[in-house]
Amino acid sequence: MHPRIQWPNGKSFAFTIFDDTDYQTATNVAPVYDFLSDIGLQTTKSVWPILGKGRTKIGGTTCEDPAYRAWVVELQQRGVEIALHNVTHHTSTRQETAEGLERFQGLFGHYPHTMANHTGCREGIYWGRARLSGVHRFVYDLLHLREVRNEFQGHIEQSPLFWGDLCRDKIRYVRNFTFPEINTLRACPAMPYHDPCRPFVNRWFAATDGSAVASFTQMVSEPHQDQLEADGGACIMYTHFAQGFADKGRLHHRFETLMKRLSNLNGWFVPVHTLLDFLTSTQPARNISTTDRTRLERRWLLHKMFTTKGRT
Ligand SMILES: [Zn+2]
Numbered sequence: 001m002h003p004r005i006q007w008p009n010g011k012s013f014a015f016t017i018f019d020d021t022d023y024q025t026a027t028n029v030a031p032v033y034d035f036l037s038d039i040g041l042q043t044t045k046s047v048w049p050i051l052g053k054g055r056t057k058i059g060g061t062t063c064e065d066p067a068y069r070a071w072v073v074e075l076q077q078r079g080v081e082i083a084l085h086n087v088t089h090h091t092s093t094r095q096e097t098a099e100g101l102e103r104f105q106g107l108f109g110h111y112p113h114t115m116a117n118h119t120g121c122r123e124g125i126y127w128g129r130a131r132l133s134g135v136h137r138f139v140y141d142l143l144h145l146r147e148v149r150n151e152f153q154g155h156i157e158q159s160p161l162f163w164g165d166l167c168r169d170k171i172r173y174v175r176n177f178t179f180p181e182i183n184t185l186r187a188c189p190a191m192p193y194h195d196p197c198r199p200f201v202n203r204w205f206a207a208t209d210g211s212a213v214a215s216f217t218q219m220v221s222e223p224h225q226d227q228l229e230a231d232g233g234a235c236i237m238y239t240h241f242a243q244g245f246a247d248k249g250r251l252h253h254r255f256e257t258l259m260k261r262l263s264n265l266n267g268w269f270v271p272v273h274t275l276l277d278f279l280t281s282t283q284p285a286r287n288i289s290t291t292d293r294t295r296l297e298r299r300w301l302l303h304k305m306f307t308t309k310g311r312t
Contacts (some may be wrong), residue, residue: 005234007232007268008268009268012229012232012267013234013235013265013266014234014235014268014275014278015041015228015262015267016043016044016237016270016271016272016275017036017043017044017236017238017239018046018083018114018116018236018272019043019045019239019240020085020118020240021045021046021048022058022060022085022118022242023058023240023242024060024241024242025061025068025242026061026065026068026071028246029245029246030246031246031249031251032251033045033075033078033080033241035256035259036259037078039260040269041259041269042079042269042270042271043080043081043269044080044081044082044083044271044272045075045081045082046082046085047072047082047085048060048085048086048088048100048118049062049084049087049101049103049107050062050100051088052088052090052092052096054088054091055090056090057120058120060089062089063103063104063107072107080271081113081114081273082104082108083112083113083114083115083272084101084112084115085115086115086123086124087100087104088100089118089120089121090120091120091121092121092123093160093161094123094161094166097154097161097163098166111170111171112170112171113171113273114173114174114175114205114272114276115167115171115174115175116174116175116238117152117174117175122153123153124153124154125152125155125163125167125200126155126176126198126201127154128150129141129150130152130155130198131176131177131297131300132301133293133294133297136294136298139301140301143305154200155200164199167200167201168201168202171201172203172277173204173273173276174201174204174205175204175206175207176205177206177207177299177300178207178208178238178300178303179206179207179208179209179303180208180219182219182220182224182225182233183228183231184205184206184207184208184233184235184236185234185235188205188206189292190289190292191203191205191279192279193286193288193292194285194286194287195287195288196287203280205236205276207236208237209238210237210238211240212239213243213244213252213254214244216237217252217254220235220237222261229266234279236272236275
């Protein structure tokens with residue numbers, strides 16, 4: 001169990017959201033961001049800085065679209081953290097990833113503080129079966145959760161898709177496991193942690209699994225909000241705002257109700273990297289122990305075995 005944290009400014013708990021940019025346009029999630037600004041929640045939105053030349057399975061607008069780019073820059077000015085979801089929505093070579101990171105820096109004035117792998121990108125770093133170790137990787141292979149061996153190669157130095165050194169040099173935090181638990185810190189007390197077996201990532205963070213509006217609203221239900229506050233915990237929701245949060249300009253009613261309620265609690269509502277920087281400052285840099293990593297892997301595998309959602 002994590003020792004109780006003294007949150008800044010006398011706050012009782014922390015809450016934030018990492019929004020995966022899949023299927024987004026300049027307009028379809030704008031109502032969600034306007035609403036979050038209105039109620040004072042600062043969160044994190046991922047982007048694809050370049051379009052690239054490849055084919056995509058799951059797409060969305062990239063920062064090469066002028067209207068979308070202008071909107072994302074405006075979001076950043078409003079206090080939204082802009083994060084990376086690989087450099088575009090399909091596989092990129094090392095050179096393309098390097099170019100995408102520079103484009104990101106040019107647009108937003110810094111390299112990404114946080115990032116989450118996009119499953120459609122084979123340069124995913126320690127993704128697929130590489131998320132797991134030893135017997136857990138064996139179980140993962142047996143379950144065919146991801147079928148292709150070494151499908152994801154961002155951390156494999158011999159691969160043309162390798163960019164591990166760039167990730168280590170430029171990005172502070174990468175997301176790994178998600179759990180059905182409102183207090184992300186209870187599920188992963190070590191975060192943000194370094195994993196010596198995955199050295200190209202500086203620090204990993206976990207998240208609470210709220211992939212689309214149904215699972216998101218289930219996870220941030222009234223009792224869960226109260227539990228998070230009572231625990232003095234921290235929640236990083238991982239979601240896709242293009243999946244049901246707004247329809248033709250109207251917010252999903254239950255989402256709106258729950259977020260308004262949450263915003264009236266005594267929470268610290270800051271972007272993901274601000275929360276992770278704070279956690280880093282409260283605990284000395286440390287490597288995750290084998291026991292703790294084994295526990296995370298086992299719990300995540302069990303979660304995935306009993307849910308149909310495989311993307312997070
Ligand atoms: Zn994605």
